[in-house]
Amino acid sequence: MNNLQRSEQYPLRRRAVVKQLLDAMPEALVITGLGATAWDVTAAGDSPRQFPLWGAMGGAAMIGLGLALAQPQRRVLVITGDGELLMGLGGLATIAVQRPANLVLAVIDNERYGETGMQLTHSAYGVDFAAIARGAGFERCFSIADNTDWATHLPTLASADGPLLATIKVRAEVLPLVLPPKDGVTLKDRFRAAILPAET
Amino acid sequence: MSNAAWPDTIFEQLLAHHVQQVAYVPDAGHSQLIERCRAHADMITVPLTTEEEGVALLGGAWLGGQRGVLLMQSSGVGNCINMLSLTRVCRFPLLMLVTMRGQWGEFNPWQIPMGQSSEAVLQLANVLTYPVEHGEDMAATVDAAARIVFNGPSAAAVLISQRLIGAKTFGK
Numbered sequence: 535m536n537n538l539q540r541s542e543q544y545p546l547r548r549r550a551v552v553k554q555l556l557d558a559m560p561e562a563l564v565i566t567g568l569g570a571t572a573w574d575v576t577a578a579g580d581s582p583r584q585f586p587l588w589g590a591m592g593g594a595a596m597i598g599l600g601l602a603l604a605q606p607q608r609r610v611l612v613i614t615g616d617g618e619l620l621m622g623l624g625g626l627a628t629i630a631v632q633r634p635a636n637l638v639l640a641v642i643d644n645e646r647y648g649e650t651g652m653q654l655t656h657s658a659y660g661v662d663f664a665a666i667a668r669g670a671g672f673e674r675c676f677s678i679a680d681n682t683d684w685a686t687h688l689p690t691l692a693s694a695d696g697p698l699l700a701t702i703k704v705r706a707e708v709l710p711l712v713l714p715p716k717d718g719v720t721l722k723d724r725f726r727a728a729i730l731p732a733e734t
Numbered sequence: 735m736s737n738a739a740w741p742d743t744i745f746e747q748l749l750a751h752h753v754q755q756v757a758y759v760p761d762a763g764h765s766q767l768i769e770r771c772r773a774h775a776d777m778i779t780v781p782l783t784t785e786e787e788g789v790a791l792l793g794g795a796w797l798g799g800q801r802g803v804l805l806m807q808s809s810g811v812g813n814c815i816n817m818l819s820l821t822r823v824c825r826f827p828l829l830m831l832v833t834m835r836g837q838w839g840e841f842n843p844w845q846i847p848m849g850q851s852s853e854a855v856l857q858l859a860n861v862l863t864y865p866v867e868h869g870e871d872m873a874a875t876v877d878a879a880a881r882i883v884f885n886g887p888s889a890a891a892v893l894i895s896q897r898l899i900g901a902k903t904f905g906k
Binding site for chain 2: 563565585587588589590591592593594596597598599600601602603604605622624625627628631632718719721722725726729730
């Protein structure tokens with residue numbers, strides 16, 4: 535089987551994985567990358583404590599870091615894709631230096647650039663995000679490829695001290711778009727209103 | 735005020751404006767300020783691998799209720815451009831303190847293109863710019879920029895002249 539076909543056979547499905555992640559961490563503050571992970575999170579249910587990106591590619595993990603440092607008592611869950619993370623790989627080194635115990639990065643890895651026509655990403659050729667994060671110094675790193683891995687590692691992702699990164703290999707599939715609010719000021723203001731004391 | 739004191743006046747302004755996250759790419763011009771921030775118990779200092787990480791980081795900081803600053807040199811301005819769309823679309827506050835290269839007595843010609851275009855590039859990206867030529871103007875300029883940034887919210891960059899910092903000479 536060549537690289538192009540391989541991820542079409544992966545057993546885990548992205549919408550179910552993302553829903554289970556959110557259900558396992560109902561109190562978490564959520565940042566998503568642009569594109570499919572934003573649609574996945576919205577398909578599971580829009581919430582003011584979710585900040586989905588529509589652009590700023592490569593920025594999701596670093597937004598998560600700034601939030602995790604500002605809110606050390608709350609769990610911060612970044613759900614992003616392989617293509618989005620590839621554009622900001624240096625951020626893994628920056629996160630590892632800060633060592634935020636409350637930060638979880640879930641990489642929904644279908645080995646494709648979904649929004650541009652499902653072209654292969656570097657992970658289709660073997661680039662391993664968990665190995666990169668481990669090398670950077672993340673506290674816990676996992677590669678999840680099937681339901682057994684998922685059942686084993688989900689409780690750890692939901693509760694163990696981080697920084698954690700899980701690469702979750704999911705099937706390459708084109709799914710219906712489920713769009714979150716698009717206005718950036720609205721997304722920012724509702725997020726702050728949901729988690730911060732009222733401004734005086 | 736002597737020129738050598740301007741990093742201390744910036745530090746005092748950052749404290750006065752309750753800046754808590756200090757993101758930076760190491761820079762000779764900012765070295766004294768970075769050390770003061772690192773030594774302060776209530777500031778979180780975040781060394782970056784590239785400047786656009788700081789733009790995203792400080793957006794996250796604001797989502798979580800904290801103010802931040804991005805310390806960088808002018809060669810990093812171009813690295814930030816697409817990430818500044820996050821700042822603009824979401825109207826995040828962003829305070830950038832930029833030490834200039836390629837501007838005044840520069841030894842290294844490779845610094846000149848980005849140094850010469852930094853202010854125009856920032857303005858195109860909707861970032862207000864405040865050049866500072868003299869140390870005695872530093873406190874008032876950083877204060878004014880921080881007020882515009884955090885009261886807006888807006889994005890603003892204080893451009894610290896290479897004449898004030900002193901050009902790196904490579905021993906020549």
